Amino acid sequence: xxxxxxxxxxxxxxxxxxxxxxxxxxxxxxxxxxxxxxxxxxxxxxxxxxxxxxxxxxxxxxxxxxxxxxxxxxxxxxxxxxxxxxxxxxxxxxxxxxxxxxxxxxxxxxxxxxxxxxxxxxxxxxxxxxxxxxxxxxxxxxxx
Amino acid sequence: xxxxxxxxxxxxxxxxxxxxxxxxxxxxxxxxxxxxxxxxxxxxxxxxxxxxxxxxxxxxxxxxxxxxxxxxxxxxxxxxxxxxxxxxxxxxxxxxxxxxxxxxxxxxxxxxxxxxxxxxxxxxxxxxxxxxxxxxxxxxxxxxxxxxxxxxxxxxxxxxxxxxxxxxxxxxxxxxxxxxxxxxxxxxxxxxxxxxxxxxxxxxxxxxxxxxxxxxxxxxxxxxxxxxxxxxxxxxxxxxxxxxxxxxxxxxxxxxxxxxxxxxxxxxxxxxxxxxxxxxxxxxxxxxxxxxxxxxxxxxxxxxxxxxxxxxxxxxxxxxxxxxxxxxxxxxxxxxxxxxxxxxxxxxxxxxxxxxxxxxxxxxxxxxxxxxxxxxxxxxxxxxxxxxxxxxxxxxxxxxxxxxxxxxxxxxxxxxxxxxxxxxxxxxxxxxxxxxxxxxxxxxxxxxxxxxxxxxx
Ligand code: HEC
Ligand code: HEM
Ligand code: HEM
Ligand SMILES: [Fe+2]
Numbered sequence: 001x002x003x004x005x006x007x008x009x010x011x012x013x014x015x016x017x018x019x020x021x022x023x024x025x026x027x028x029x030x031x032x033x034x035x036x037x038x039x040x041x042x043x044x045x046x047x048x049x050x051x052x053x054x055x056x057x058x059x060x061x062x063x064x065x066x067x068x069x070x071x072x073x074x075x076x077x078x079x080x081x082x083x084x085x086x087x088x089x090x091x092x093x094x095x096x097x098x099x100x101x102x103x104x105x106x107x108x109x110x111x112x113x114x115x116x117x118x119x120x121x122x123x124x125x126x127x128x129x130x131x132x133x134x135x136x137x138x139x140x141x142x143x144x
Numbered sequence: 145x146x147x148x149x150x151x152x153x154x155x156x157x158x159x160x161x162x163x164x165x166x167x168x169x170x171x172x173x174x175x176x177x178x179x180x181x182x183x184x185x186x187x188x189x190x191x192x193x194x195x196x197x198x199x200x201x202x203x204x205x206x207x208x209x210x211x212x213x214x215x216x217x218x219x220x221x222x223x224x225x226x227x228x229x230x231x232x233x234x235x236x237x238x239x240x241x242x243x244x245x246x247x248x249x250x251x252x253x254x255x256x257x258x259x260x261x262x263x264x265x266x267x268x269x270x271x272x273x274x275x276x277x278x279x280x281x282x283x284x285x286x287x288x289x290x291x292x293x294x295x296x297x298x299x300x301x302x303x304x305x306x307x308x309x310x311x312x313x314x315x316x317x318x319x320x321x322x323x324x325x326x327x328x329x330x331x332x333x334x335x336x337x338x339x340x341x342x343x344x345x346x347x348x349x350x351x352x353x354x355x356x357x358x359x360x361x362x363x364x365x366x367x368x369x370x371x372x373x374x375x376x377x378x379x380x381x382x383x384x385x386x387x388x389x390x391x392x393x394x395x396x397x398x399x400x401x402x403x404x405x406x407x408x409x410x411x412x413x414x415x416x417x418x419x420x421x422x423x424x425x426x427x428x429x430x431x432x433x434x435x436x437x438x439x440x441x442x443x444x445x446x447x448x449x450x451x452x453x454x455x456x457x458x459x460x461x462x463x464x465x466x467x468x469x470x471x472x473x474x475x476x477x478x479x480x481x482x483x484x485x486x487x488x489x490x491x492x493x494x495x496x497x498x499x500x501x502x503x504x505x506x507x508x509x510x511x512x513x514x515x516x517x518x519x520x521x522x523x524x525x526x527x528x529x530x531x532x533x534x535x536x537x538x539x540x541x542x543x544x545x546x547x548x549x550x551x552x553x554x555x556x557x558x559x560x561x562x563x564x565x566x567x568x569x570x571x572x573x574x575x576x577x578x579x580x581x582x583x584x585x586x587x588x589x590x591x592x593x594x595x596x597x598x599x600x601x
Contacts (some may be wrong), residue, residue: 007306007372010379018386025390028409032337035403040333051330058270058328059258064191069400070477071336072272075178075190077560078477101186108181108561111189113255130332136407138399138473143557 039134053126060113067144069135075108078144083131085142089124096120145507147218149225154508155235156211157501161589163204163242164494168582170197175575179568188250195249195275201489202273203242208497209318209354210238213295213311215504216361221302226294234287234294241283245276267328271335273343274325281325288319306375307357307364310382314353321345333401340396347488348389348417348459355455355496356381356424362448362503363428368436377427384420392417395467399476407469414467418460421492428452440599441506441513443522447499450530454491462487462537474552479544479567487537490529498588505592515596522591528584535577543570 044050057063062079063072069080077085086092096113097120103109115123145151173193177183184193218225225231248257254270261277263269268278276284292315299308324341360378364371394410428449439445462484466475475481502522506514513519550563558566 005376007376007379010376010383011306014379014383014386017383018390021387021390025393028391028394028405032397032402032406036333036337036401039403040331040401042331045330054330054332055267058267059255059263061191061195061254061270061275063270063272064194064275065189067477068332069336071400072477073191073194074477074479074482075174075194103182103185105182106180108177108190108564109185111186133333133401135399135401136404138476140474140552141557143551143559143563 041129041132041134044129044132047125049122049125050129053122053124053129056115056119056123057126065110068130069133070138076110078139079127080130080133080135081139081142081144083124083128085144089128092127093120093124096123145510147224149228149231150215150218150504151508152225152228152231152235153211153215153504155232156207156214157505157508159235159239160204160207160211160497161501163200163207165585165589166246167197167200167204168578168585170194170200172575172578172582175571175578178571179575192249192254196246198273199249199275200242200246203238205493205497206318207238208493208501209315209358210234210291212354212358212497212500212504213291213315215500215508216358217295217298217308217311218302220305220308220361221299223298223302226297226301230290230294234290237283238287241280241287245280248277249275266326268326271325271328271339274339284322285319288322292316292319305371306378307361310353310360310378311357314350314355314357317350317353318346321350336400337397337402340393344393344396345390347492348392349386351493352385352389352420353382355451355492356385358496358500359424359428359448359451362444362499363431365503366439366441366445366448367431367434368439369431369434374431377423377431381420381423381427384423385417388413388416388419395472398469398472411468415464417467418456418464421456421460425452425456439513441503441519443514443519443526444499444503446523446526447495447502450526451492451495451499454487454495454530454533456491457534458484458487458489458491458537462541474548475544478547479540480548481544483537483540483544486540487533490533495530506598511598511600513599514591515594515598517596518591518594521587521594525584525588525591528587529581532577532581532584536574536581539570539574539577543567543574546570 065073065076066079067074068078070078083089083092086095096115099110099112101112170193173184173188174190174197177190177193214225214231248261252260257277258269261279263278266278268281269275295315296312299312321342324338327338329335356378360374363369364374391409392414394406395414397406397410429452432445432449466472466480466484506512514522546567547563550558550566551560
């Protein structure tokens with residue numbers, strides 16, 4: 001790297017190249033925003049239970065053990081499709097409610113969060129909403 | 145050390161290393177919980193240990209970057225730091241905020257912590273890596289802005305070099321991208337989309353500018369190669385980084401409800417992301433081979449070369465392994481991801497911070513380099529930690545391949561928990577290797593106290 005290729009040239013290519021590809025990325029992002037309304041089930045958000053459920057999801061740090069659409073921690077099952085896997089919202093609620101406070105001896109354990117019935121409804125509504133997002137056929141099968 | 149005010153870097157380096165120890169201890173706790181499921185339950189559930197592990201990592205790397213900036217900006221700018229007092233004050237604010245946050249994680253249930261710290265006003269918590277309470281997040285922004293002010297003013301009053309320009313760009317980028325952590329819509333697809341603007345555009349974007357600048361600085365110092373040559377390399381590397389890495393964000397947009405065109409855009413651009421890491425490796429080896437002086441600090445040279453190699457393996461090779469959509473369809477969110485995360489973070493960011501510490505600490509302590517005996521200890525720790533993270537990565541990769549097979553590919557896919565039992569052997573091996581990593585870290589810290597004949601600075 002010598003001759004006519006000077007540091008100034010390199011610097012200019014850096015600024016020009018970065019700016020160009022940044023603009024392309026922003027264009028793709030704009031396009032993305034146009035398309036996702038067909039995939040993200042935003043109509044469902046008019047049900048206030050989902051936002052409440054998302055907040056419970058966050059304030060109890062479920063993502064610290066579980067993945068949701070493949071993102072999060074790898075210690076416990078994927079939950080993006082858990083309503084499908086367990087068959088119903090009721091089954092999901094029953095599972096969460098039945099966690100023993102002291103854990104299951106020797107087994108990876110999930111905390112007992114002490115949710116009210118309404119909290120459970122909200123969480124289940126949230127997980128149901130996520131399971132309906134069009135995630136390009138992911139996960140490969142129901143086991144997540 | 146040429147400027148008195150460079151001394152403010154020292155507490156940052158010491159604070160960073162203290163948090164590094166905390167990170168590894170909690171890593172070992174989690175590693176054990178992987179196989180002895182109820183270990184410490186319900187006192188320290190897995191998710192709490194994980195927050196401490198990952199947040200301590202991020203915060204100590206940020207402290208390392210700040211220390212690096214305080215050390216190298218005055219020397220590059222050929223002027224004293226704008227305000228050393230501000231730098232010291234910010235260190236204590238940052239350390240206390242980080243400490244309080246960890247205490248919060250460990251002593252109160254997370255939901256209670258959220259209530260206590262105003263999460264209801266603006267919910268931002270409970271997302272991976274961004275678990276910090278609102279108050280902590282705002283603290284980070286304030287500290288970052290005051291830090292950037294201090295550093296920018298220093299550069300403005302002094303000499304502007306490619307190294308301090310690139311470092312500043314990276315640090316400003318880091319702060320700006322962090323602002324997306326305050327955006328948390330109810331729409332999960334949008335939430336995830338912009339979450340990656342913090343996480344991906346950090347590690348595969350602006351942080352690489354910081355990495356390149358720090359490495360370039362150390363290489364100039366230890367090899368004596370012309371600045372002109374090194375700065376040209378630096379610009380070429382960061383061009384490749386951002387040209388591939390910005391659109392490369394698309395490799396996280398395959399399965400989260402975003403349109404399928406990202407599988408093409410994300411796949412192509414992220415498949416090119418290993419190139420800047422490869423260039424980094426070539427850069428480090430080339431400069432050391434063309435060195436014009438024999439710097440007495442051999443350990444720093446080893447760390448610099450190690451950063452090149454390990455970042456290429458962890459980010460470049462292990463990243464490429466699962467970045468194409470047809471592969472990622474099966475590996476997404478498995479132990480393959482964890483394997484890559486470990487080697488990439490270690491190889492790129494842990495190692496570059498240890499490189500600048502290795503180079504700068506002896507000078508901050510008034511000598512050109514540590515004694516031979518101390519350097520030998522430090523080099524032992526280099527190999528212990530580097531080899532053990534390599535094996536941790538290999539064991540997790542093995543666990544990941546089996547997991548993918550058992551749970552996602554085979555004719556009778558197993559439930560998650562059943563598949564996890566099948567691969568427990570690899571988790572045990574990971575945990576024992578983690579103990580070796582801890583030994584390496586202890587040797588590293590011990591090397592700071594090894595005496596022997598030292599050359600004056
Ligand atoms: C400390 C880790 C941890 C946290 C935090 C956690 N979980 Fe779990 N969760 C687990 C483990 C481990 C299992 C598997 C339990 C078993 O099979 O015995 C599980 C299983 C589940 C299941 C059943 C999945 C299946 O396919 O069998 C659901 C539903 C669930 N968790 C929901 C939640 C929700 C909602 C939250 C947040 C409010 C949460 N979890 C927080 C560890 C955790
Ligand atoms: C002593 C050895 C270590 C052990 C036993 C260990 C263990 C773990 C475990 C069990 C997890 C959680 C995986 C999950 O989500 O299920 C984790 C996550 C993580 N660790 Fe470590 N760790 C160690 C060292 C390190 C080091 C040195 C680094 C940094 C370089 C690191 C960086 C990370 C990161 C970035 C994550 C998040 C990964 C992801 O989400 O993919 N760890 N670690
Ligand atoms: C130093 C640079 C890098 C670091 C520190 C890093 C770190 C990480 C971490 C921690 C994750 C897990 C995120 C999560 O928890 O969801 C991740 C995911 C990922 N990384 Fe990297 N990475 C780097 C570079 C790269 C490169 C260069 C590539 C591609 C060539 C790449 C490809 C991927 C992919 C495809 C995923 C998603 C995995 C999944 O689907 O689960 N990474 N990275
Ligand atoms: Fe990425």
